[in-house]
Amino acid sequence: MKKGKQGNTNAAVPKESLWKQVVKHWEFYVLLLPGILVTIIYKYIPIYGIQIAFRDYNAVDGFFGSAWVGLKWFQRFFGNYNSVRMIRNTILLSLYSILWTFPIPIILALLINQIRQKRFQRVSQTILYAPHFISVMILCGMLRIFLSPYGGLINILGEALGFIREPVNLIDSASAFRTIYIASSIWQDAGWGTIIYISTLSSVDASLHEAAKVDGANAIQRIMHIDIPELIPVIVIQLIMSFGNLMNVGFEKAYLLQTSLNKETSEIIATYVYEQGMLKAMYSFSTAVSLFNTVVNIILLVAVNKICSKLSDVSFV
């Protein structure tokens, strides 16, 4: 394959040995070297270090010398009465997030794409993208203030409009956690998520729309029959990517919104890994829990890819 390409690009040059090829390209390897070194040290050595999940890590003996304990840490995790709850929380938070945050940017992009007043279109895009640039820290700070029972915006508004009689402590409420998490994600990233769809829509042939107009198709019909089919390949790819990351639900926001009172829904595997590993220094145990999470995620990723490659034979390409 590679040799075939080689022959195509400079057909006149006789085939050289692999070694000569490598030497000829030495400068590229010099450019590649720093990245490869960093990746080996900070990506691959930690992967090798995952074996501490099966050992009783101590600093003196290190990654490879600590005593082998087999599945002890996994047994401890599954023996914990909270483990099922954590797995459930992780999957539910992720699933609900995808369910809500996935379709909204698509609808939004279709609508924005229909706007004729270009100035209004630009300005609304600029404003809708803006929250994406706010850090998770600031977002969670804002949420904590807005949801506070002491003069928080949501409570003041709720009382002013007569929805609630007395202030509700939303930030500590386990039943409100997922709603808060997802609603704030929509606020922050729905606009940003439209970019990829809008740029796909902008490549749609304008004459298609003109022809449809002449045939008497109204705006909604044109969206249904021209725009949406154009978006389907992108939608499928985006969907694969979100399901492929199902178990990697955003740790940062869950952690920053977590209080001792809402743990019933806010404690996910990632926050537990951090708590056990960094705060309690249970290195081996934390690594085992994290490894479990990664393995589940990889199984999901492979499964979703399989399903989609089957589907895609039918629906696109």
Place this chain on the structure above:
Amino acid sequence: MNRKKENGLSSEKVFNFCNCAFLLVLVVIVAYPLYYVLIASISDPYEVYAGKTFILPSKVTFEGYARVFREESIARGYLNSIYYTVLGTLVSVALIITTAYSVSKKTLPFKKTIMVFYVITMYFGGGLIPTYLVVSRTGLLNSVWSLILPGGVAVYNVIVARTYFENSIPEELYEAAAIDGSSNLGTFFKIALPLAKPILAVMVIFTMVAYWNDWFTALIYMGEKSKYPLQLALRQILIQSQATATMMGNMDGGYAEANKITELIKFASIVVGAVPMLIAYPFVQRYFEKGFMAGAVKG
């Protein structure tokens, strides 16, 4: 026929009107929380509490800002964040571009192997603790490099940049340069880099935002408070509600008063923290929209 056409046009107009109205409402909903924070940050906290600051500030005061600017941790956090962001962006973008350029070379032996080597790290990693232990063993704790190196090479960006190099820079240019006797490195600096400016801009912007907003890496690796970036300084105020003594300062009045001042400080520090990105972003908007197009992975 004529009537039908008129009907069609007017239904089109109705749709357009509804569409614009709907989006206008959305824009207001998205912008309002930010606007509310802005007014609340310059209003008397009692007025905010009483719900009198929905549209306009009430009993304007700059007390919150005065206290935030007096706070050492915020100022230091700002300086630290600027330093980390500038250095981190330089290193990360250099890693992305050199890698992307090299793997875009069609004749490079082991090109595929190198890409597989990188793509694996997108889906599989050592996780929190093994990475922490390696960072700690390599002596990076409390150093700016602990924020930069463990992130490695941003593989997704490498793929985007590689696509750009492959599709937007014609092979003939490289060949011409080779005939003129330019070395491969010379070609990289004199031809590839200048032509890659648009994608370079996109990479710089995305990387900068990521470094500026990052707090978790610093939380793990930066034990010393004097090295906290802005986001961690904000964490103390916003999440942990630790207004420091310098901020509370000369305060008369009791616990309730203190509580109100804390709220005011929170609003002010949100504005102070969010403003740099929100002001900078509209100016670079056209770059990242272009970047999405340029990097769109071809089927």
